[in-house]
Amino acid sequence: MAGRTCYRDDTLGIAATxxxxxxxxxxxxxxxxxxxxxxxxxxxxxxxxxxxFEAGARFYRGDCQVLGLVLQRMGxxxxxxxxxxxxxxxxxxMKDFVKLRxxxxxxxxALAPHxxxxxLPALPTKKLGRLGGAxxxxxxxxxxVRALNHxxxxxxxxxxxxxxxxxxxxxxxxxxxxxxxxxxxxxxVLSYHRDVDGLRNAA
Numbered sequence: 001m002a003g004r005t006c007y008r009d010d011t012l013g014i015a016a017t018x019x020x021x022x023x024x025x026x027x028x029x030x031x032x033x034x035x036x037x038x039x040x041x042x043x044x045x046x047x048x049x050x051x052x053f054e055a056g057a058r059f060y061r062g063d064c065q066v067l068g069l070v071l072q073r074m075g076x077x078x079x080x081x082x083x084x085x086x087x088x089x090x091x092x093x094m095k096d097f098v099k100l101r102x103x104x105x106x107x108x109x110a111l112a113p114h115x116x117x118x119x120l121p122a123l124p125t126k127k128l129g130r131l132g133g134a135x136x137x138x139x140x141x142x143x144x145v146r147a148l149n150h151x152x153x154x155x156x157x158x159x160x161x162x163x164x165x166x167x168x169x170x171x172x173x174x175x176x177x178x179x180x181x182x183x184x185x186x187x188x189v190l191s192y193h194r195d196v197d198g199l200r201n202a203a
Contacts, residue, residue: 015164024119
């Protein structure tokens, strides 16, 4: 069973939520999802034994998506329970927020073969290299724009929606820089411990 994960409920948080915490319907059943996030999901131990899945150093934050695709291929349904909601903090500083985005972009390169093989099997994923990450990010941006106001967050209309799309575009640009130039460092530690949200007025 997987719950909904989100960031804080302001313009920047809404934009980042639609990018980082996407949910796609699963072909394995109504009210099921093929996406989940490790900070808000529960599995029986036997599921992991069957999947023979071990998180490695390939991603900064990408193992969840790969495991979701593995479970889908195995025919294991994951029930989506959006009312089981958890809020993920942003890093404390803008510097660490930029680092987060660059790592997310580098993740897109490693994730691209898995995602494109599932959703766009006709593409020559092995030949795309880092371009595959760019393709993934472009598709993710388009989906994120469509997902605004469908993530159980405060609705954004008019100027607020324009600001949210602008934030989506800025985040994607940072992620693209990470996809084209960055390398995944799963050991990277970012700051999440201050009592005051240093990014509260960022958008």
